[in-house]
Amino acid sequence: MIFFESTTFWSKILGVTKPKRDKSFGNKELAYFLFLILMCLFYIIWHSPYVSTQRLKDTTVTMDFYEERLKLNLESSSMDVDLTERERDQLLLAIEELIVGFLYQIPDYSYISSLETYLQYRPKLLEQFPSAVPLEKGNYTITSNYGIRIHPISEKEKKHYGIDLATARGKYVYASASGTILNILYSKKGYGTHIIIKHRFGFITLYGHLEKVLVQKGQIVKQHEIIGTVGSTGSSTGYHLHYEILKNKNKIDPKPSFNLKKDVYTHLIKTSTIKGGAE
Template sequence: MSTWKNIKKSSIGWIKGYAQKVGGITNSTDSGHFTPQNSSYWIFVGVFFLCIAANRFFYNNPQNTKDLGKLTRQIKKPMTEESREDLIYQRLNELLHDLENFEQMDRLKPFLPLRPEILDSVPSTVPLFREHYVLSSSYGNRHHPIHRVTRKHFGVDLAAEKDTPIYCTAAGRVAHIENDPNGHGLHVIISHAYGFSTLYGHMESVAVELGEALDAHDFIGTVGSTGISTGTHLHYEVIKDGNRINPAPSFNMKYEVYSNLKID
């Protein structure tokens, strides 16, 4: 610090002496105003340029024009196809998390053709081959065929022959397997992404194990008539965030998205 003080003292002394010499050779004798004819003016100018020189010496000119040019080019860098797809995927994730039922799927329709593979994680197909079933009971209030009372049916019944193959409607993990003689009989519950779960009831046989990871359309068992049932059929439910919702609007979802994709 003492060295710097000595440099500063000698520099200012030199500037003051030079300023007085400059002021002495001017034609004006006006020393009462801050003008070029006043030695104080030149002292100020000298100190100003001394500060600029010291700033450049100690801080190495941080505002480098080359660095600013690089920053400008980075800001103007166009969005890549990969980053655009990431934004679409994030938007779909947000919409699927907020989804309450399949009637709200219209919000996703503009984005699904751009990332259709996300439907592999969402119940979006029929659990039986189309030619293998008939819709025998829909979602909603109905007169129960055994209890003889009107109550809400929280799934759909797909009438099919015994041992008809059943396929999971989205990728997920087997969360529950049970044989309940007073309810859904032999049934499986599979958990999926975005708060979805699916239930497959009245099965004849189960081909999966508890905790097993599944891909979309994996074989999980066969149609039966176990539990409270009047005939061979599959009782199918979709649960979203703990609420059982109508699964019927999801049956053609994946088919419609992929069939509308442009083929190059």
């Protein structure tokens, strides 16, 4: 007892006080805690594979509907030109409200067909994601496609995650879409000297086995801008460009992107010629 009394006495003299207890968990704190839990649950459910797949299906159905309506509008023989144009403008506006989210959602190029008619009105959009060959037209040969193949060096069956375009040494390599140089890497094996570009809508492109790099990390490039030259660095048996496309971090077949821009602009040129001839 004497010990405790003396301790209390000296505590008062020295000004030592007991630490205050934490405040009780009040209504505000509880409400905030529950809000955080609900937000976490919403995020998990919203990004679950089933919900994401269903969301993409629903958006695709909507985009297909607008695409069909747009085609019908163009083929319309209505005498009321003003009404037809107003409907077309409304359809284009409706598509534009969904387009960014749709392009981020799609896993590959198989969904681009829902935008064919729309892209004829907004062809500039094709500059924002891979839609062209990264070499000069008619200046290459496809020596290896995307998919399972016998590796030319190991001679073992292995999946090829890109496409090989054989051409002469030193030929220019072009960015297949506008974007930012994400990285420039050098290695004795694998891709050798290669460039990685980040584009809009979750697209990334890779250009491998380069001889020279003509850009810098962080640089913003435009579609068709020269980024390097063809070489045979890394694990390579000859001069060629190894080209890859990643969509939402998954490697996809680049080939459907090769003629995308060309087909849209060819259609526009033909349409313009026909109209010009008719007039």
